[in-house]
Amino acid sequence: MIQKKNGYLKVDKVDHDFVRTQVLQKITFSIKAGEVCALVGPSGCGKTTLLHLCNGLLDLQDGVIQNTFQNTASMFQQPRLxxxxxxxxxxxxxxxxxxxxxxxxxxxxxxxxxxxxxxxxxxxxxxxxxxxxxxxxxxxxxxxxxEPDLLLLDEPFSALDIGLKTELYLLLLEQQTQRNLAVLMITHDLMEAVRLCDTILLMNSQPGRIAARFNLTRSTSLRDDAWVYQTTAELLQQTVVRKSFELPVVTNSSPVDLRSCEWSCEC
Amino acid sequence: MPLIRSTFRELPSYLWSGWGAICSLLLLMAAWQLVSEHYGSLVLAQPLETFASFKQLWNDQTLPEALIITGRRALSGLFLALALGTGLGLLAGVSLTASMMSRPLVTVLLGMPPIAWLVLAMLWFGASDGTPIFTVFVATFPMVFIGALQGARTVDNQLYEMVQALHLPKRMILTELYLPHVFSYLFPAWVAALGMSWKIVVMAELLANQDGVGASLAVARSHLDSAASMAWICAIVLLLLGIEYLFLEPIKRQVERWRVTEA
Incomplete structure (x- = not known):
């Protein structure tokens, strides 16, 4: 029962303030059907706010969010039963x-x-x-x-142990490929994003803005542990990533071989 | 309906679990016997004398009649308190201003001893039915009110976001989220109010009325009839135990099944 779905979610120049603090600044990105996209960034950079704007739990203040998916569903950090x-x-x-x-x-x-x-x-x-x-x-x-065609995930499995988390994410991905789901997921675990996503949007905090966009070219079914570790290590060497998570900048050359480069970056 | 069905299904095993309770009550009875043998029947009638007196009161219809009168008064006051307390409490809970304003008032009501209300009620209503009914109402109203207020104020915001994200219609948000949540606060308050009303009504009758269980207790005391006094007390306690364990507890077990944690 795979249907042809042409929905998309387009977020264009979205700003958001809580009282006087700017939480989000000029956020622009889009997701097509069948695409898995991760929002990665330090705690408090406005990821959840952005997701709540997408699923309508918060009112849009400035900018445009266009959602042509017919059926959007959300999962929260807690099960909320x-x-x-x-x-x-x-x-x-x-x-x-x-x-x-x-x-x-x-x-x-x-x-x-x-x-x-x-x-x-x-x-x-x-x-x-x-x-x-x-x-x-x-x-x-x-x-x-x-039976959604767009899933918004706010770290739904973050409280679980790593084995269970992987199992549930694989379950989810299976459904994703079968139903050609678009997924926008929040995580602050870069490795998780590397394992599961086609696109990684890296966010900076204060105010929350998109610092870089990584496109991972290898198909998700071909990503084994070695590739995931390698790619995560490569991404973690990027200055823009280190700055976003406030990690100290690397000075000496890395012992890890950084040559696979199955990804591209737009800053 | 499934609630009533499952209540009846679990009734036999529930009743069977009552043996333990009966054992400890019999031990209490034995202690009573010891004490009355030591101090004599005038101070404390023996259990058997009490039961004889109980039987006599029952047979000449004094006891059932008094129980009906007292029960009518207690329930009238209680129903008034349940209706007004629930309604007003929910209304106050919906508005932040109203709940902030009503909280100190209710604290004053809760802190006021029922005997003080009784004195006022006797001034206002004299020896009529109004005195016990009013006293019961005014003593149980704040308990119900607070339960309803807290129920309405504490709906979980996370669950509210969840039902919004699932696009539940307004009516379903009310029936699936608000009502069950509020009920989980209201039901314990209702049960506590019922227990309270029964004690208050006997006290009010004892001081203010010419009939009912409380008044009969006062008469037995003035005749220095220890056996009859104990018989009346037994009637009051038995009825309360009956209501609590045969009626409320089984319902409570079913209604709060989701809350019970496995020990």
Whole structure:
């Protein structure tokens, strides 16, 4: 059921202030269907604000955001499940809002549950009875059930251990390629971005602005650990990256061989 | 409806778990027997004398009639407090100004001893039904009000963002987010108010009325009838225990199932 989707998200010269502090300055970028893009930057550089502008949780003050995707869904830093509802009811909340009948909702949810690694017995439980990882799976299923064509992710798995995090991201990427999803994700883990994304937007803080854009040319399915480590190391040698994360500038030459260069940079 | 069904399904195992409670109550009874043997029946009637007196009061209809009168008064005051307290509390919770203004007022109401209200009520309502009803109302109202106020004020902003991002319609935000959250604050307040109302109404009747359980207790005391006094006290406590463990506790277990953490 892969459809041809021509949606895009265009962010053009977006500024945003909280009272008198400028949080975002002249942010411009765009995402097409099927593209995975990461927003990388130090804490407090306005990544979450930018994402909230994209999904309409904050009102746009200045600039233009054009979203022609039909179906945008968001995941937050925490699972944010309703504590008084069972996992099944939490998963299907978005479908309920769209007017699906209970039977239909539950059928869809049951089909997806095994895909995201949820057992039938988990679905009857309340969120507090599940581990953090399981709660994140429920939150992921809640979003995937909506069959979105644009996903906005605000570090949804940041509280999980590295193995679980990788597993859930791979799950997500599988869905992404199958459904030609566009994904805009926030992370402050550069390696995660290198593993998963086609484009990395590096942000500076105070005020938040885009300092550089890295296009990774190797296809995500061909990225093994060695390539990810190598590329992350290469990116971390870039002055613009070091400046953004306030790392000390490198003075002596690196012992790592920096020759693969399967990426390009626009500052 | 599924709530009622699952309540009934779990009733047998719940009742079975009552043996422990019965054991400790029997131990209390044994202690009572010891004390009354030591001090004599005039000071504290023996359990068996008390039960005989209880049976007699029950058979000549005094006890059931008094319980009905008292129950009617307690429930009238309680329902007034539940309705007004819930309504006003929610309204106050919605507006920041109103909640800031009402908080000190409610603290004053909560801090005021019920016996002080009773004195005022006796001046205003005399020996009529109004005295116990008003006292119950005024003592339980602030508890319900605070519960509703906090429920309305503390809706989780993160969850609110989540339901917005899922594009829940306004009506669903109310039924899926606000009402369950508010109810989780309201229900414990309602239960506490019910327990409170029963104690207050007996106190009010004892001082102000000619009929009802409290008044009968006063009469038994003035006759120095220790057995009858204990019988009336037993009736009050038994009814409260019955309401608490046969009615409220099973409901509470079902309603708050999502809250229970596995120990």
């Amino acid at each position: 309703l504590p008084w509802k069972t996992c099944l009811d939490n998963m299907t909340l978005g479908l309920k809002a769209r007017g699906f009948k209970k039977q239909e909702r539950n059928n869809k949810a049951l089909k997806l549950a095994s895909l995201v690694g949820l057992q039938l017995s988990d679905l009857e439980k309340f969120p507090h009875q599940l581990s953090g990882g399981m709660q994140s799976r429920v939150a992921l299923a809640r979003v995937l059930l909506l």
